[in-house]
Amino acid sequence: MRFVIVAGTPSSGKTSVMIHTISHLLNEGLSVAVCKIDCLETSDDVRYRRLGVAVAVGLADYICPDHFYVANLEEIERWAKEQKADLLVLETAGLCHRCAPAVHTCLSVCVIDNLIGIDTPRKVGPMLSTADVIVITKGDMVSQAEREVFRFKVSEVNPGARILDLNGLTGQGSLSLKNEILNSALPTEISGKELKYPMPAAICSYCAGETIVGKSYQMGNVKKVDFGRME
Amino acid sequence: MMLKKITILGGSDKDGAAEKVRRLDIQAGQVLSVVGPTGSGKTQLIADVEQYAEEETLTGRSILVNGQPVDKDRHKSSLRYMVAQVSQNMHFVIDMSIEDFLLMHAQVRAIDDPAKTIKDVLSIANRLSGEPISLQMNLTRLSGGQSRALMVADVALISNSPVVLIDEIENAGINRLEALHILTGRGKIVLVVSHDPTLILMAGERVVMKNGGMHKVFKTAPEEKQILENLIEIDKEFVSLREKLRYGKSVGVAGSNKEGVALWPKF
Ligand SMILES: Nc1nc2c(ncn2[C@@H]2O[C@H](COP(=O)(O)OP(=O)(O)O)[C@@H](O)[C@H]2O)c(=O)[nH]1
Ligand SMILES: [Mg+2]
Numbered sequence: 238m239r240f241v242i243v244a245g246t247p248s249s250g251k252t253s254v255m256i257h258t259i260s261h262l263l264n265e266g267l268s269v270a271v272c273k274i275d276c277l278e279t280s281d282d283v284r285y286r287r288l289g290v291a292v293a294v295g296l297a298d299y300i301c302p303d304h305f306y307v308a309n310l311e312e313i314e315r316w317a318k319e320q321k322a323d324l325l326v327l328e329t330a331g332l333c334h335r336c337a338p339a340v341h342t343c344l345s346v347c348v349i350d351n352l353i354g355i356d357t358p359r360k361v362g363p364m365l366s367t368a369d370v371i372v373i374t375k376g377d378m379v380s381q382a383e384r385e386v387f388r389f390k391v392s393e394v395n396p397g398a399r400i401l402d403l404n405g406l407t408g409q410g411s412l413s414l415k416n417e418i419l420n421s422a423l424p425t426e427i428s429g430k431e432l433k434y435p436m437p438a439a440i441c442s443y444c445a446g447e448t449i450v451g452k453s454y455q456m457g458n459v460k461k462v463d464f465g466r467m468e
Numbered sequence: 469m470m471l472k473k474i475t476i477l478g479g480s481d482k483d484g485a486a487e488k489v490r491r492l493d494i495q496a497g498q499v500l501s502v503v504g505p506t507g508s509g510k511t512q513l514i515a516d517v518e519q520y521a522e523e524e525t526l527t528g529r530s531i532l533v534n535g536q537p538v539d540k541d542r543h544k545s546s547l548r549y550m551v552a553q554v555s556q557n558m559h560f561v562i563d564m565s566i567e568d569f570l571l572m573h574a575q576v577r578a579i580d581d582p583a584k585t586i587k588d589v590l591s592i593a594n595r596l597s598g599e600p601i602s603l604q605m606n607l608t609r610l611s612g613g614q615s616r617a618l619m620v621a622d623v624a625l626i627s628n629s630p631v632v633l634i635d636e637i638e639n640a641g642i643n644r645l646e647a648l649h650i651l652t653g654r655g656k657i658v659l660v661v662s663h664d665p666t667l668i669l670m671a672g673e674r675v676v677m678k679n680g681g682m683h684k685v686f687k688t689a690p691e692e693k694q695i696l697e698n699l700i701e702i703d704k705e706f707v708s709l710r711e712k713l714r715y716g717k718s719v720g721v722a723g724s725n726k727e728g729v730a731l732w733p734k735f
Binding site for chain 2: 383386409410412413
């Protein structure tokens, strides 16, 4: 079973892009399962269900969404295999920009849109720099010049990635993403595979539900601002 | 890779019937206009060219470059720079000065003399736009007409791709005939989607779209070229009337064409 991990900035078009791409994959006779990981709520499952594919939703709720994501990969894979899927699409949302969901041997796709500003690719961080394929959406809303400059800024952050332009409304460009997925390597099993970028340690009292501000309420792994830092 | 010719091989229309036009060649320096009612498949035709369809898009068309199928993997990066599109959007979203942005774009496209090139871009933009543009202006503050003028000038000089796709430039509020001249001036292949008779007849050929398919190809006939001359005159007259009205002159009144007519004589 192929395992595709989709991440990206909020509302960049992750679901729209994958819906077009999955329809092409279904036309090729593949069986697809989709899992959506989010923080508090999502309605993406409704959109994916319209494709007639198996859909599951995981909400991190009070757990750090990144840790929730990585702690559930095996279970999600097992579920998809039970659905007899040839391809598992895992759309992640709500991950912080400190983290990246990419796992070695899975195909990781990062979706980013032309509207977020040309300095943003630099700030998106590991989510963008660890992706195998970067999809740039909303090119229909900007000029040719802006598309070219934005793409250049993206390629500076991740020179090795394949970069695709894709229109999430019309699906233009989604055939290329379909081909990237079909040409990706078949991973054996997710167990034992390694995250491309380690997740931050976060074992403090706030992880455990503390809500009061103040030093005496803080325990565990706490890091403080260094005000002596010179720019 | 030098681009000499693009070929569109027909696929099927919305009902799955074979397109009437089976093969359409467009040579370097040629303008093809794409005409037809809304929903007839004009934008999809442009999209197929833009992504070098290989019988996989909805229409099943294939695109040949210089008579050969495109090896997308081998030529991926050079192909990407072959097509520039002037689409229907009328505003920039990047928040920076025109000068900084054009310099950045010139760097991305590895332009030799960026300082000179951006001056040329600006002067072309000013020829196309009624309202003056300066390098210090912020992109996001430009009017629709100013933005469109700058987009066309940028595609002509900085993006400088051998294929230019233009979607409905008549909505732009700029001197559109001049814009087309500037774009076609450099041996480019230009595809123009248009409803405007003047622009349609300025193209050497036009393809008529119907129900998602290429229905018929016309060469612009000598009689049509004559009509084009008249349309261009009418267009000039129209522009001159518009400018007079915008700058506070009267029109159609005896003596109103003379210099130095007192403005607002009635007040
Ligand atoms: N104009 C335009 N809108 C898009 C494009 N891709 C996505 N959208 C819109 O952006 C919004 C967010 O898309 P969605 O797929 O829900 O993003 P997600 O939150 O990343 O999954 C929706 O309103 C989409 O219709 C695109 O290429 N162009
Ligand atoms: Mg989504």
